[in-house]
Amino acid sequence: MSCTQWAEAITFWALHTVGMKCPRCESSNCSKNGHKNGKQRYICKQCRRQFVESYSRRGYSEEVRHHCLKLYVNGMGFRAIERCTGVNHNTVINWVKQAGNSLPDAPPAEVIPELAQLDELQTFVGSKKTSDGCGQL
Numbered sequence: 263m264s265c266t267q268w269a270e271a272i273t274f275w276a277l278h279t280v281g282m283k284c285p286r287c288e289s290s291n292c293s294k295n296g297h298k299n300g301k302q303r304y305i306c307k308q309c310r311r312q313f314v315e316s317y318s319r320r321g322y323s324e325e326v327r328h329h330c331l332k333l334y335v336n337g338m339g340f341r342a343i344e345r346c347t348g349v350n351h352n353t354v355i356n357w358v359k360q361a362g363n364s365l366p367d368a369p370p371a372e373v374i375p376e377l378a379q380l381d382e383l384q385t386f387v388g389s390k391k392t393s394d395g396c397g398q399l
């Protein structure tokens with residue numbers, strides 16, 4: 263998988279993977295099921311339990327996650343993403359790792375940066391332009 267394909271895959275993952283766990287059976291096989299009181303509602307495909315976002319231990323919406331990962335694949339470093347979005351860089355790193363685990367054709371684990379290498383990350387997936395703005399792609 264090339265860097266470009268990886269970049270596309272990771273942003274697709276960010277937008278389309280719900281990332282919710284069923285509070286009853288812990289299955290992550292959940293899908294969106296409309297809104298309730300302004301909150302995203304989900305249904306577990308396994309046990310049909312319906313639940314809302316507040317059950318989640320994750321603090322960010324898919325939109326935020328997608329935005330952060332898009333900045334990331336466009337060459338922005340984790341610390342810069344944190345400054346721009348307010349999302350802790352460790353959270354963004356976790357999303358990157360989750361995406362890596364979820365994508366069958368992901369690059370090897372060592373491609374996914376570790377905390378210690380944060381300062382060298384600017385070159386990762388850096389074949390595209392490096393964005394120095396806030397979310398301007």
Ligand SMILES: [Zn+2]
Nearest residue numbers: 284287306309
């Ligand atoms: Zn369930």
